[in-house]
Amino acid sequence: MKTIYLAGPEVFLPDPAAIGDAKKALCEKYGFIGIFPLDKDIKPQATPRQTAMAISLGNEALIMRSDIIIANLMPFRGPSADAGTIYELGMGRGLGKLLAGYSNSDVPYFDRVCSLLEAGGLASTSSEGVRDRDGNSIENFGLMDNLMLEGGIQEAGGVFITHHVEGPERFTDLTAFEEVLKVLQRKLTS
Amino acid sequence: MKTIYLAGPEVFLPDPAAIGDAKKALCEKYGFIGIFPLDKDIKPQATPRQTAMAISLGNEALIMRSDIIIANLMPFRGPSADAGTIYELGMGRGLGKLLAGYSNSDVPYFDRVCSLLEAGGLASTSSEGVRDRDGNSIENFGLMDNLMLEGGIQEAGGVFITHHVEGPERFTDLTAFEEVLKVLQRKLTS
Numbered sequence: 001m002k003t004i005y006l007a008g009p010e011v012f013l014p015d016p017a018a019i020g021d022a023k024k025a026l027c028e029k030y031g032f033i034g035i036f037p038l039d040k041d042i043k044p045q046a047t048p049r050q051t052a053m054a055i056s057l058g059n060e061a062l063i064m065r066s067d068i069i070i071a072n073l074m075p076f077r078g079p080s081a082d083a084g085t086i087y088e089l090g091m092g093r094g095l096g097k098l099l100a101g102y103s104n105s106d107v108p109y110f111d112r113v114c115s116l117l118e119a120g121g122l123a124s125t126s127s128e129g130v131r132d133r134d135g136n137s138i139e140n141f142g143l144m145d146n147l148m149l150e151g152g153i154q155e156a157g158g159v160f161i162t163h164h165v166e167g168p169e170r171f172t173d174l175t176a177f178e179e180v181l182k183v184l185q186r187k188l189t190s
Numbered sequence: 191m192k193t194i195y196l197a198g199p200e201v202f203l204p205d206p207a208a209i210g211d212a213k214k215a216l217c218e219k220y221g222f223i224g225i226f227p228l229d230k231d232i233k234p235q236a237t238p239r240q241t242a243m244a245i246s247l248g249n250e251a252l253i254m255r256s257d258i259i260i261a262n263l264m265p266f267r268g269p270s271a272d273a274g275t276i277y278e279l280g281m282g283r284g285l286g287k288l289l290a291g292y293s294n295s296d297v298p299y300f301d302r303v304c305s306l307l308e309a310g311g312l313a314s315t316s317s318e319g320v321r322d323r324d325g326n327s328i329e330n331f332g333l334m335d336n337l338m339l340e341g342g343i344q345e346a347g348g349v350f351i352t353h354h355v356e357g358p359e360r361f362t363d364l365t366a367f368e369e370v371l372k373v374l375q376r377k378l379t380s
Contacts, residue, residue, distance in 0.1 A: 052331035056341020078268020094284020141242035151246020
């Protein structure tokens, strides 16, 4: 059976074990072994930095022994996906893994940044077009995030699926995740 | 001479060629060949998505033929670094490249998220400690971003340097970038 590293911001949720177990159960349903980032035993080290480095090394080891990365690329504390998840997706690409991704938002990156702009949060318009308040251009290809993310997934032969969920359930809804598993199952058995 | 892929949000600046040339000139000063993401010729494709995919593939090719990745990990439109830059750092790690990073902010990730919290922007406190307004925990290891970023750089034998710059110059100041080049030069000639 193929193993899937479950990259995503779920490790920060109030009950990470519950969502991890739910994702692993779905993996099993479709014939995969899911590996959640917390599936390792990291002892606190002498300093917070050393503990962080041990966690990083542990996650990298889990990624290396996985066949597939499924990344939850929902926007997390800003217009883009969680930084750690993006790093892990990129690492999987460098390692030649099969990549897949999903997001519980179907709002394109450009629109998301512009919404923040209108709210006065992060950006502002200018006569030269839509740039953020620092004068930086806003990527506008209709994609859900920076083009490297969907680009890498496509190049790796994978799939990216969105399913829009509003409210607190957007952190835990697994509809899009399950769709990804269905596609991967078909892809790998055909 | 070793080649360095110059990952960073500079491609979004008002004058990306100018900052790209400045970074490449510094690379040359320290005995390296700098490769800027715009050092490729991408023709517009039939659709914006296809153009984005062509850019992604072009960047991945530049990363593959580089020996070193230096990532500008300054906070970009949120508390974390630019999504594309993080992806490229992770890809470099998966490919076994030497990694380095820098940021023109020395404010730890935890403090940055808490500042947004206090401003009512993205988060809120609770009686259980500091979680964001969605109840998600905020990583607190004293690092500048998600632990996977500095973790990967350390594991790859690299260096991460911060040099705090306020105001618009934080996008263009190359003090920390030059420090990284000095360290890499020493590391590779010793």
